[in-house]
Amino acid sequence: MIRIVNLEKAFGDNRVLRGISATVGRGEVVVLIGASGSGKSTLLRCVNLLEEPDSGEIWIDGVEVTARGVEKHLVRRETGMVFQQFNLFPHKRVIDNITLAPIRVRGLTHKDAEKIAMELLSKVGLADRARAWPHQLSGGQQQRVAIARALAMQPKVMLFDEVTSALDPGMTGEVLGVMKELAADGMTMIVVTHEMAFAREAGNKIIFMHDGVIVEEGPPSELLVNPQHEATKDFLSKVL
């Protein structure tokens, strides 16, 4: 489904990604863990080309999205992303946040787009807040709307970038709950998170990153229980 080959990315002298190769199978939930600055968010943002890699390849569904001449916005239609800071559009009501892209990008009618939006809002438990403004919602509710907004484009893969880091503990659960349901529905997901319980429960594979390289990867039952490398052990001893 997704294949990343020898990806490199530097910001000035800072080499954030130093030769990353990884694969994500269809319906797989891959959890990226690692300390701040290990490059996991940058890797995630390379997948939907919010960051342009310096070299290497990313293939999504048999298409090389890093190839020259690829229209970035066409790639991004297929890759939903949810951000740490929610980034809902504050000047649009909840429902219009969700229908904007289906209408403007997919060319759906308002009626069809709203039908899809309402289904997604029900799915994330917020059907009654469709007409609300983002600032009237709690953080957890905003994040669930953001998930619905990304899903509305029916992406092939969902990217989650520390989506619970800005939330109170109480609200973290409701967002993780939605993500677990999504995983159970068979959505392909790449999740950057510090929530080890989520990684253990919902992840098919955990990738541990350190200083811009993948140090170790494996199923949660192995990597979390029996880490092989010092850096992994060190990191896990701090977060578990």
Add this chain to the structure above:
Amino acid sequence: MSLLIRLNEFINFELIIRSLPKLLDGAKISLLISLCSVVLGVTLGIVVATGRLSKFWLSRGIASLYVAFVRGTPMIVQIFIIHYGLAELGLRLPAFASGIAALSFNSAAYMGEVFRGGIQSIDIGQTQAGLSVGLTPFQVFRYIVFPQAFRRVIPSMGNEMVTLTKDSSLVNFIAIAELTYRATLIASRTYEYFTMYIGIALVYFAITFVLSQLLSWLERRMGPYDTNSEPGKSLRR
């Protein structure tokens, strides 16, 4: 009562009433020039702002130079360049068109800076979120960044509009029969300078006052969403 009698010595009310039709005609022209220039100024201002924020160095350079030139030269000189200067080069515009062109070009520079500030104040996360759902960069600007920036700059844009309306009086120097021009004409004939200029000062004030009220109404209606206000409803301040 005694004050009114004293005022009567300085202000010729009878003359004002007699000149009213002419002054109102002039006010109409002033309003028309201001309105056209505001609309063109805002439109061109958005172009200037996008130029200033462009990733192409040439557009950035041209837009910056333009803003620097307009800000660094007197408006009256700009008006003369467009009306008399361009005529020498073969572009002979009617005074009315020259006036609107000069005011619009001038205003565009200031409006451009206002919009640039507004656009830059919108969080980068908004752009990223827009891009991430597959919108093109232009669609992100059109549907996400610009609407939010516009709401934020309504107060400073309003200031610019009021300034422009007042500055429209400068076009009297290229013989457009607007409010100030007519007042000067009547005053020089009757020697009632105080009366005429106080009179049109009040007319300008009335226009800008109404404009200010309209703008604060707009601001209340469309105020920023990043406060705890209920969008679409009045803010209680």
